[in-house]
Amino acid sequence: MEIKYILDIIYLVASVTFVLGLKMLSHPDSARKGNLYAAFGMTLAIVGTILLYNHSDGYTSREPIKIILILAAIGVGTVAGWLTASKVQMTKMPELVSLFNGMGGACAAIIGLMEYEHNLGKTGALATIIAGLIIGSVSFSGSVIAFLKLNETMKKPIRIPKYNILNTVVMITLVLFGAYIVYAQPEHLFLVVLLFVFALVYGVLFVIPIGGADMPVVISLLNSFTGLAAAFGGFLYQNQVMLTGGILVGSAGTILTLAMCKAMNRPLSNVIFGAFGGGTVAGSGAEVNGSIKDISISDTAILMNYAKKVVIVPGYGLAVAQAQHVIHELELLLEERGVEVVYAIHPVAGRMPGHMNVLLAESNVSYDKLVEMEDINPQFANTDVVLVVGANDVVNPAAKTDPSSPIFGMPILDVENATNIIVNKRSMNAGYAGIDNLLFYQPKTSMLFGDAKGVLAKLVSELKQM
Template sequence: MSLLSANWTALFYLIAAACFVLALKGLSSPGTARRGNLIGAGGAVLAVVTAFLSEDMDHVVPILVAIAVGCAVGVPAARRVAMTQMPQLVALFNGVGGAAAALVAGLELTLEADAGGIAAAAGAFTVLVGCVSFSGSCVTFAKLQELMTTRPVTIKGGQYLFGGSLAVAVALAVTVVVQGSDGQPEAWTLALLALVSLLVGVLFVLPVGGADVPIVISLLNAFTGLTVAASGYVLNNTLLLVAGTLVGASGTILTRLMAAAMGRSVTSILFGAFRPSTAVMAGTGPERPVRSGSADDVAILLGYARKVVIVPGYGLAVAQAQHTIRELAELLEARDIEVLYGIHPVAGRMPGHMNVLLAEANVPYEALKEMELINPELRTADVALVVGANDVVNPAAKTTPGAPIYGMPILEVDQAQQVVFLKRSMRPGFAGIENELLYDPKTTLLFGDAKDSLTKVVSAVKAL
């Protein structure tokens, strides 16, 4: 016997849904993001408790055990993950969500004696898209974690293999709907649909280059939201419909915004690798000289400048150098030097990733300038200090048709009077192509770990 009446259940679900909406609103601004997260988490807890109290459950103990196991895995993973690995964690959690929705919908259809055509259609959609989201998210995780190459992976006839696999998956989904209309879908049909859909997800993401992976993560997140919404229909759960629709809509909007910020269409991001490329991949051309310097050289350039623009990238995040870069900025500001930060939309590999890192170091939010605001400033900057970034400042995005990043708006550090790159080595960025700016006569390279290099520069500036 359930402990909550239908009216109380509906009221609590409505409150939970309102929490999800408020959470999304809070996440739209760095100042309210933390509160938004807490509101969303509170809504999720309320939804779970309401589900327990409003349903007659026959397997409470296994469910509680599953929740305990999930918490034992998820809480430490979320607390211990480094900020640099947050995109990988988002991809992994997103994939697990899609797989869970697909499993629930598939089991519900096989256990339901008379599914009905509409419920079977929703279930088939959930299994197909959920499995695509799961396997695709696993590939994005592997790319971001560098367990596999970050470059686009194409195989001969890959586009035809993808198209054929997708057609087979759709045909199997239609078969599930037909079987469900006549009574109950066959378990083997659902299992085969899941397997083919997993293949579709892998083939869908493999051709995507590393620089575009964050956009694909957002798209797969939207897919997961749609599967949750569809599974809500299968389970006759209104809150799942609302929550899934919110995730699907917000993920779609974010995908379009990110693609626009990168100056790309979603189609070119997903399938651009099948076009012939004319970009020079790193390591394929003759070795060329570069101008490297010492920490003292960089300190002199910075210490006698009037305006310095700092461009942080993934290398800064990996080295956890955000506190050191703030210390350097404060030293320069004490010398009446204007210091600004240029933030690319996907700096650090995820939108807002670099903003969070710098906020941890108490960098004033007003000093962080988005790309369209900082590019005019770069034209009057004496020094552009690039810390661990490569693709987001690579002129190939404007000059090399066929390059994986061609058409992507970049931070125009080449417009500054002097450019300083802090890099571990001449290894290319995530896109795997040469950056011609490294060989420009006005560019100085300081090799080493970003935190160690910045610490030496700080000491050198103090000694000026």
């Protein structure tokens, strides 16, 4: 019996847990177990590699210092990863996923840097290494920029003149540079490091012009990039578990990215090259006419109390204000009074698809109260009150009526079909896409200004007295 076979079997088991885990993640009841299965498989693969891996040409050695370093690195990563993951607020989740994704990309890039010298003379292996290095680096720096944009350290999309042309030129140069290295195989590492730096710069240029509203798509895309980078590593080492894991995530990530683009009704090329979400404010040609109508909290309470059906449209603003608990309270109170309450969930509400569901689940809102866009849209016609909390672009009628609007063509929630629309906002500032919303000027719409949490809390206490 060969030791290598045991490791192969371990990798096989791990690969199966990855497929099974992803499959189970697609059902709410089995999702958590699926995640644990995949985590178990990953642990097996890591422990198996440390104990049993041997290079076919006998490069492998297990001096104590190396084993100690590996275990120490795993220890540091585990503690840091675990602490961050368990402390982070649920609203900050997308940033964190982006950051972890970047770590994976960086890991793949470093592997490429280190393996280059060992594989001089082998063109196939070098091509794999350089591809993994480029993709991993782009994924790393791109994810860091996405992280900075999401946590609003980097608020405004940065305009680089003619960035489309610039980016394309940089990308082509990057690919040619990579191809040159594979072809010329310089012995000195200098050019490879230069390529690494160049790829990092491209990652930054790639993400910087893309508006904050499109960040979910970008993260999903970078996620599949890192998967690819991992797969290149797997190809290099003829390592099946890296290959299956990487390709699975690569293809799954691509499908997810396309699904998200479909939800916004925009082709992927438009997201990447369209530069939407800033700087285009002036592009919205619609004239704003009509005036804004305020509504008081007590009027809102009366309207809701006597309604038959209330639909709540939550947006990221709800999460920022930490109002997901008080809105659940409002929902329960209205239900007690015999009012039917559901939540309308736009596919891109929040900062990631499904982000809103996670946030509402956090405050115990029942799963079946969350209605997806296609199912809720026909129901607005017999809805008495729509309460929009901290959402903007997903209810902007310009998406349907104004071809010059940057969000034109995105499916929206048809809240304007309801009898009354109440919009809670902190101010008249434009939404994340940076465009004005004509819904606010309609006669049926009333504005309820103020911080979501405070306003909703007052609304609840007002209702309790009725």
